[in-house]
Amino acid sequence: MGFLDHSTNNIIVDAVLTDLGRQSLAKNDGSFQIFQFALGDDEVDYGVIQQFGRTVGREKIEKNTPILEAFTAGSLGLKHKLLSISNEFLTHLPVLDMTLSGTDLTNSVVSFTRTSTTSNTVNAAISSKTGTGIDPDILDGEFRVEVNNLFLTIAGEQPDVVYTDNVAVYRIPADFNTQGDEVSAAITLNLKSFSDTTFSTYSVSGGSFIRSFVKVTGINSGLTKNIELQIS
């Protein structure tokens, strides 16, 4: 996709149906029903505000952020959503952490082996790091988990939807702790059985493992974390 022309003062809105939207229209069963909207800011780097201050930083973001045309792939459409929170003086948002057996997955990977380790349970937890609790507006009741449907399933769950690029979306119920300042869920990822041909097709250069990713999003807070998987 190219960039949108931002040389004029007019704001151009470039809209497309996603593959799922077209599929819903084709079904002709009334499933194409626009019910709600969300706003996103995928291209924006708020680090600019910290570097240049609120006034200059705002101007730099507005004028120096070219925007890509809309994607038709539903799984790539809106990665980072804006949030509506009634507390207008909120200074901190909760943080989403992903762990495997207590190990933070920010800089490490989850390993699967086709012959032995075919299951891993990762833990998703959203918590406030300031000890002030999570604002009720962004308390998550569910996690949305996106996995590659070619290789993985989630134990005990059925995907809500499978996009044409083989991204399967699951919804996993979340648990609240007694203090109400942490929301968590255990997500058991099961490796599917697939052929050596599939393995060699999708494996990285050298052919020793397949690299895949799991995206976990708090359904209400919009907080997102991607973790890397390696299947050998």
Place this chain on the structure above:
Amino acid sequence: MATFKTISSADIKTTKTVLNQLIDFVEEDVSGSTSRKSYQVFVTSSTHPDATNSITSSLFQTVFDQDYSLQTANELFDVTYGVFSGSTSVASASTDTDVNGKILFTSQSVMMREKINIYRQFAQTLLGNADSRFRAPFSSTSATDDIDNPLFLCFKRLFVRDGIKRETFAMRFFQSCSSPIAGDTYDNIFGQTAAHPSSASVIFTDVGAASSIERSQFGGDVGNIVLSSDTTQTVGLMFYQKGIAVLDLARALDETQIMSGTISSVGDTATTTHSASFIPNFVNSASMDDIIRHISTERFGTGSNTFLTFQNNTKINSTLVFCRATADEFNYSSNPTYTNSEGRILVIDESQQGEEKSFSFVTSVGLYDANEELLATAKLSRPVEKNDEKDLTFRVRLDF
């Protein structure tokens, strides 16, 4: 929910607009043998005692925008020719009618019944009755306005879309070929030596059609095609919704000009030398392929200029979705750069906490169903700031 906002039914509107595209066709596309496809589905009967050779021909030919053997070629329009069963052309060539009503012709006349059937098919489609006769002007009741030898140009839906816009049609046409010299072996049917001076061409147009709206019950809106230099001279009809132009060859070109050259034959030899008037001799004696080839190579020009143009109509049904973000909504972001590792919001100075309020930028709008599945996405050409002093409405238009 903090990330989604329900859209009320009052914020979804539907509208209809018409888009016009300018279409033009180039001379070399119609004159080139590789961009004009013949289908060769018709073979003359060999049972006639005079018919020692058979002719294979198309019933129509298709013009492409490039070599039609390439997969990237687009079909532009189909060309075919028809003749009215009660015309003098048919009367001059027919010998009898058999007991089943089949008109019989001499072997010197080629594909006459097919030419009649083509006319009847278009009459049925455009006038509602296969026995009807085209007349130009359309509303005329005078026999002098009959179209007995029409050329049909059927433009493809890819270019016509929902119809041709009135009063935008124009085409360049050579009314006469180079004249043969007596005793010379000159060929002006397929123009091996003919060169057209540009002054010989005329412009046919549907000027005046926007203010004089006529309608066929079966063919939709109809306009008259006239000579641009003298709009009182009508040369054909344009059926706008069907995307079909009907050109009366008797008026569009010099019907009495001697057409001299070699055409396919069912006689003793596979080809025969022809030297007689365009109507009725040439159109009766030549196969459909020969007639279409002559028109395509000799009457539209062979260069890189445009010979035919029109504007089409595309009716676009749109859904307008108004996404309204009030002052208190969407002022925070889940963007990973919005907070540091401890969750502190970076757009608020650490020293100004409790004083400064957060803000965000909007670059995308997502439209979702009730299951939070993304049905459509919209991107803004530049980031728009959202803060607690701004009420924003994004108008997202989905075209169908």
